[in-house]
Amino acid sequence: NVLALTMYTDLFAKDLKGLIKKVPYLKEMGITYLHLMPLLSMPKKENDGGYAVSDFNTVDEKFGNNDDLASLTKSLRAEGISLCLDFVMNHTSSEHSWAKEAKMGKVEYQERYLCYSDRTLPDSFESTVPQVFPSSAPGNFTWCEEMGKWVFTSFYPFQWDLNYKNPKVLNEMLYSMLSLANLGVEIFRLDAVPYIWKELGTNCRNLPQVHTIVRLIRLVLECVCPTVILKGEVVMAPKELAAYFGTVEKPECHLLYNVSTMVNLWSALASQKVTLLKSQVDALLSLPKHCEFLNYVRCHDDIGWGLDEDKERELGMDPLEHKKFLYNFFSGKFNNSYSRGELYNYDSVTQDARSCGTCASLCGFESASTEKELDKAIKRFLLMYSTMFALKGFPMINSGDEIGQLNDYSYANKEDSRNVHRSFYVWQKAERRKQKGSIEYRIFNSLKKLEEIRANSPLFVSDAVVSTWDSQNEKVFALRRTKGEEDMLIVSNFSDKQELCKFEYFIGEYKDLFAGKVVVPGWGFAIDSHEVRYLEKIK
Structure with missing residues (x-):
């Protein structure tokens, strides 16, 4: 009987002390698992929403301090709620103390990253390693003027990839993880874990050494704090997922984010066909019994249209044309589309793009001009959540969805359209959950009904x-x-x-x-x- 909620602390309650005051609301929702977006020390500007960490041992002053985090976990646990935090495995901020020492020429710290004096090895890597953000952050290396060296940066130039071939890196990262566990963190979301090992001649994704490292982390946790859970963020093809659970004898992650089903749910909504969704769910259900997923409809991130292209071709579909249909549909550009969202990382060369928006806006709340259209939008919304709640695994709600929060087009960073669905929680809307007949009441209580069914039926046990x-x-x-x-x-x-x-x-x-x-x-x-x-x- 797990019900998860994911949110940004500052958008929901300003800081950790404010969040403690909101615990009764979480209890009312029936939440047992709270996932907070990154809140460790980060640069003020280039921080990728907190995924560029400058100190893994310290809460960012914007949210409070380590004592506030400990107080929050204590308050949550008293209400039967476990806290999940992101732990960024692949990289640090370029303002991390290690990076600062590396820029000063200290070899010991340069060896904690992947630094190269010329383009020989970087060019060799580039020949086999795909680009994560080819339009907004092309290439996999960034020139550091202070060092006079190239640094491996899989994501953005200000996120320096760690060198796990150096044992000091894993030791230090484990120390930070255990320190957070001592503050009461019970679940760690391992961010970008497939990328953490680099090897020439490969795509530097899902390599065997990745699993060795995750297995080592699991072993340490089981010895020191055995109730702590590892949740992997693995945005990869279904065939790659099983390995991240390990085996029954040698387990790795306890849970994985169910990214692929989320994508297929939205694809089914737009295309009004469930063949791809059924095929993908069948693939996940064929995995060993110890493989458990955290299911969701929306989260803090974009919707990347990573569908099963072989299956699409088998069905007579052109994968690229289908992808273009989907991102145009959910941006409202497709003829008669009810959806309102924005494109993210559009690439004019490959014509690839991702989609952003809240569940309510993507389902038609924003475009509805009549009561009839609004009723249809609410039905779509509940279709998505009711189907997700039925899946094998545990359901997660994205904060704001329970009151039908819409896109916020006033976001400051126009370069990152994901901020359209990363808006301040509208507490005035939340108050309307108590008003019978309101949109907020209908959605909030429908989700409560789904929770009640899962909690009371023996058919939702593991x-x-x-x-x-x-x-x-x-x-x-x-x-x-x-x-x-x-x-x-x-x-x-x-x-x-x-x-x-x-x-x-x-x-x-x-x-x-x-x-x-x-x-x-x-x-x-x-x-x-x-x-x-x-x-x-x-x-």
Whole structure:
């Protein structure tokens, strides 16, 4: 019975002390797992939202201090809430003390990064290593004038990649992780972990040494603080995911972010077809039983359209044209699109781009001009969240989604369109969650209903059997959950029209836990546009 919430501390409550005062609200939501975006010491300007860390041992003064963090974790734990923090594995800020020492010419600190006097080795790396941000941060190396050397920078020039071939790096990073655990942090999100090992002649992604390092971290944690959880951020193809869990005998991460299902949910919403979604969920369900995911609809980051291109081709789709359709649809540029979002990292050469926006704006709240259109937008929103809540694993809400918060186009940094969905929490809207009939009331209480179903049904325990099921309709997605004699069928219509669906081998009557309707899935039934039914077998 885990329900997660992710947020920026400053946008939600200004600082850690302010967040402590908001713990009753988190309790009201039913949150048991709080993920705070980066809050360790960072440069004031070039910090990538906190993912350029200048001191892994100290809370940034903007949020408070280490004592405030310890007070927060104590307050959260008293209410049964565990705290998750990001731990940036791949790089430090160029203003980190190690980087400053390296710039002064101290070899010991230069060896904690990957520094090169000429372009020989950088050019060799560039021939095999893809660029993360080819338009906004081209190349994988940055020239440092103070050192007179090139530095490996996979992401942005102010984020210097660490050299894990130097054992001092892992030792120091482990020290910082354990220090945060001593302050009460119970879950670490390992940011950009697939990138941490560099080897000439490879793409420097998902290399075997990465797994050795994660395994070492897991071993240390199990010895020193065995209840601490590792959650990996692995934005890679499904075939790469299983390795990050390790094996039952030699485990690595406890959890992974379920990025690929999130992407496929949005793809299904725009295309009104669930074939890719079903294929991707099937792939994840085929992983070993110890593989657990944290599922979500939106988070702090963009939506990168990393779909299964082989499957797209098999279905007769052009992957690039499909990607272009998706990012144009969710930016509102596609004809008759209800969605409102912004492009991120558009590349005019490759025509690649990502999408940004809040769940509400992407689902049509912002563009709705009539009550009927708004009702449709709310149905789309609840379709996305209800389907996500049904998946194997644990659900996570993005702060602001529970009250239908919209895009904020007043963001200061126009170069980073992700800030359109990183806006201040609107507490006036949150107050309207108590007003029956309001948008906020409808959304807040619908999410509470989903939470209640998960908490009270034996079909959402970790050992329940979960599988997709053929609805005999390419617009209708279905999951089946079973445990002993208990049986539930979750049916999601991604079409904007009423659809018919039928489920072979289902015998008897099933009752919808939302509307109370009774159907016989084996006979087939009609499901309204963007409707989701949680059908529990009547004994």
